[in-house]
Amino acid sequence: MKKFLFRIAFALALFLVPASLSAQSDFRRLSAPEAAKVLSDFRAYRMAGDFCMKFRITHYLRRSDETESCSGTLYGTWDENGPLLRVELASDGDPARRKAFLLRGGNAPELWTLDGENRPARVDGASTTPFFENLIFTPFDLQTPFIYWQDAKYERTKRFRGRPVHFFKMTPPADFLARHPEIGFVRIGFDRVYNALVSAEVFGADGKLRKTFSLSRVQKVQEQYTIRELELRDDETRDKDEFVVLAAALNLRLPREAFAPENLAAPAPDVPAEKFSRL
Template structure:
């Protein structure tokens, strides 16, 4: 069974790995045993990952929507933690359509900002609606690396994962975050990258069993990754695996933001309109939904 919406926010252990000098002389946390793949096996693994997270169902899906309560806890280098509350939702498990609502409080009705992401192999898209703004706006590729809100290290880019279709190289296999994994390096086909002039590549560790992204490193030619995104814990809720915590560490600010899942609700009938760009202004009402606290 695949991890249900690794989600999201979705990428740390200090494990040893040699890094190609074109990406700097840092170490990637992978050690221990995991079966080495040949070229065809590596490509098959990556294609399975792509299909699992980038394929839109051709059939109408009913009674399968989900809604999660979460919080971003931001830990600055030398200040008190700051908490941001939010909702994460989608029309069905593993759907490439994802909605993120940032709230002023955990049980809030009106969103401070709402985002809609559609992951696609070749044409991912993103929109944003801000309270008090001029309406729903399209986010360009350069906007995807901007944080969800000021003071958060996580970004829409982490969920859209456009790099998954860049030229890649299977690097090795080992244990990442305590699990057998396979490591891939993706190099931007454009110089400079359309997302950021400084981005030179991305390193991804995929879980051997669940095909979930355990760790992502964003490279800019420095000794250390500019940002790391790593899964910290997950839990099985009924028939679904859900990610409980994901850390995003920023090299330059030396800050860390943790995504923490607080409550889940599955098997919902959410209006299809809330997963359309023109429906971002429509709030998702929590009061009628029975959540399971974690």
């Protein structure tokens, strides 16, 4: 069957083989083994090859026409412990404001950034501090550690934007709660046909919705479907960030040393312009 690729949560990519056409209108409840398989299949996926994406994040205030934005490049690969991401960011309003991050996803997230002296420094493994002041996006949103939390409860399958979606309630482990007591649980939704993550809602310890991630648009790139736009909304202020992919290069072989924490201050890999497809 024809394969598709959605780039969900920026880097945790997933090759997707469509189920039968009848699944597109199948809202039946999953059995316990079926629900477990949805999660295990998503967690176990490893795409072939590395990738690079050029993107822009724009912050919109609910009660203002003013916006702020930053542009960046995302490099992705996998090793035996899960996905590795390198992020290079610069403020569009002040290009001198630049930041670099190295993130490990999976069930043991790790995070490095550069300190005030431009030296690699390890920080909280799933930081909820925004990449830039006034943004909503954080390393936590890129790493999506909640997908790997073991306290996972299948809740229901229902219509979401016209499609059948499986919803799971993910409760954080004790060590995560000790560092982030403000997070109560995360509700995630997987498209039934493609087993792709299409939504994530972060709830506070008080049970109130704090933040919502949703897939907005996809586009065909290099014979595969890739994410074009994501939205992350602060449900308390109603402000939002839009993440837009400007160009993507797939099936790369990036140097392993580019993902070593001690090399974070070194120049990022140079991906030839002809490897990119503009979106």
